[in-house]
Amino acid sequence: MHLIIAEKNIVAERVAAFLAGKAKVQVTRDGAAAHYVFDDTVVMGLRGHVVEVDFVEGYNNWRSVEHPPRSLINADIIKKPTEKKIVGAMQKFAKKATRVTIATDYDTEGELIGKEAYELIRAVNAKVPIDRARFSAITKDEIVKSIQEATALDFNLAAAGESRQIIDLVWGASLTRFLSITAHRGADSILSVGRVQSPTLAMIVDREREIEAFVPTKYWMLSLATEKAGIGVEARHIHGRFTDPAEAKAAYEATKAPVKVTDVITGHKIDRAPAPLDTTALIVGASRLGISASYAMNRAEDLYMRGFISYPRTDNTVYPKSLKIAEHMEIFAHGAFAKEAGYVKDHLRSVPTRGKKETTDHPPIYPTSHANREEIGDDVSWKLYEFIVRRFFATICIDAEWETLKINLQAGFEPYTITGGRILEPGWRGVYPYSKAEENILPEFTVGETLPLLSKNSEEKETQPPARYSQSRLIQRMEELGLGTKSTRHEVISKLAGRKYIEGNPMKPTIIGRAVTESLEEFAGTITEPTMTKTLEEHMGDIAGGKNTIDKVLSESRKMLSGIFDDLEKNEAAIGRDLMERTREEQTIGPCPVCGKPLRIKRVGSSQFIGCSGYPDCTFNAGLPPATWGNAVKMNEVCEIHGLNHVQLLRKGAPAWKIGCPLCSHIKSNTDAFLLMPAMTEEGVRKLNAAHIYTVSELISRGPAVLAKNLGVTTSAAEKLIREAEEVLALLKKRTELKKFVSKNVTPKRGRGHSKVSAALISRGIADVEALSRADPQDLLEAKLSEAEAASLVAEAKSLINITRMKEYGVPAITLKKYVNAGFDDPEKFVSVHPAGLSLATGVSVATICNHQKLVAEKLCRPCPEKISKAAFDAGITPLKKKADPELLTPLALAGVYSPELLVKADVKTLKAVTGIEEKQIADLQKYAKKVTEK
């Protein structure tokens, strides 16, 4: 059997189809690993790397004394399977194979992925011949030929890839651990370091430093307005920017009528059609459409998986020869792009455009099939698909052509100029609206004619600092510098944001992002520079070309890292201190309103709040919503009243929740509570705030004497305030309980969230669970509850209130549970039944029940039910149990009938009325009881 292994499923599928014809191929999908079978051949796809490098066991504990970060430099490295199912399937086939062909992508990583497969196969089959097919395009010709002419795996090229893997792991892991431990960072806030991410972060930090250091300078731009044939035109001074104000002024003064036309120069410009799309260009285009880099790749991946576009991860900007443009255009002849396709046909260029980069593993990104708006689905995907289609059209359209016009003027002694442009041939611009070029059509001028000087203008401007990087601009820069790959660049940006190193788009570094960069620049500069990647690539080239060995490259790299660690460890204390101090700055939002010391954002578990750094001397604090709503982060805006930075809550996949000034928000949310106090006014609240009393409980804890002094009122007035505050606090506590109860017992629906239901109840005077337990279910219908829901909610509330009362009366929780389960949670009901019946119903001993009934009856001021002893109960119930089931005995006993003697004395009719048991059944039992008693 011939086993062919491709890098990914989609390639495996196509290889099989090319070799055998689609109809002949049998597809089997077992979970993760699909494979394609025909004749005596199995084709299967991997999922990129199916193993990953890691340190041997024993290096997992970051804080191990035996294995500090430095020890990772020389720790042994192993390969661990990451795709166990795929590895398992491959090895199963490999055991039976008589020939294996590795058909992974034709690049360095592809060769390494091939070698990984090779080693996994050798582990189960030592003898099978393994060869390597290399194809430059996934076409029938290429595939068939490459498998026929398969050669050997290139172990040198694979080793080059391995050197990258190991160097990245060793540098990244050791430095990440060192910095994180030194700065005392927890598992959810590690400080990561890496060959690609660190230089990328450094670029963003660098740009921020440039912006900070930028000193704007003034300059002046001169222009004049004139007209020809009733058309107004503006001319610019040919000097451009005047940096000397005196010069600008002189030129302005010297600008005088008459305005004479000195030259009329017409020209011709070719406006070249854009090159085919690679990943970077796709991201840049998407960014113009307002789509982030990661989301664009996510949608592109989806379009590719659904067969609408070609593989979206490519560096190639040259269409392969195998792509037959004219034939391919046929798919757009009808449907959403029929009009554009017709235009393209009429404006076809002889050869499609080509970009600078040409690789062979994948074609540039182009639409592989036609789709209309409905088939694509979501808006973003459609926008992206349309862009890809139109870009494809543009690359096969003729260039646009412009007529350019330049008019030179002389105004007094000063030279001015006007430029214009007119499209002669729209070419590709007819189908590609994404980069607009404005026409500027000028009236006709003749040399020597005189024009009026309608006005002149000297505009003062300022030079601008360089712009922060947008995601797409950064990705372009990364590509220029060779950082990351087409598949990983956008992920690096997401990673930096995830580590809270950067924020916003355009991006700027956070304090900790900058601190990490500056520590690394000082002590481990190599990792912050793009040259590390350049050098690595050179070394990889040498390994691939057989000029160097992987062992030598690795040992040199390890030696270098070791030297860096010498420096880092020497300065460990200073680095740690610096990082920690600067992180604290990130949490500090301004002065405490009470004592003036810095206020900080604090987090304990999932609850977060603003607290004073003077704690415990100063206890000022203001609550924030729990971290489940997002992590509280300091913003740049500062509150004008309190001088505190604004705070927002950030959560993945949710828009930021802007809290604003945490103190303003604290005051606002507590004002409502204060106003619940009968004697409180808004003015009163302001006075309280001025005395640094922000919450009802703070008012209470002040105590009457201090409060009186703080507010300038009498002690008795202060006492009254405190009493009212205590009542409000109790009320609020009950409301909270009600809200909790509602959220536990009501299923939220559209337009009927928990808070809405609670608010509706409170506004109807049902402000706590107790009130709810007494409420008429009809009143609840207005809170958008159905009748059944309302009835069940009231019943639940009743039960909860009853249970609470029973607890208060002193019934222990474990026994109470037994009473509740048997339906005796209502205290009134509990003391109105006979202990014998309760015992039968609950399994609790009669003695215990009598005690509990006594407790409850006293609290209710009700007579205590008859007390009976265990002996009397047992003597009575034992003979009855012989004749009757517990279902029959329990209701009788609850009514006080628990022995043959009592049964004989009882009146059948009365018993039937009380217990609901049929007269005949009672009479039968009575007969039996008589017999027993007569004995």
Add this chain to the structure above:
DNA sequence: GCAAGGTC
């Protein structure tokens, strides 16, 4: 818990 590189 760490990197960067594949792919889904």
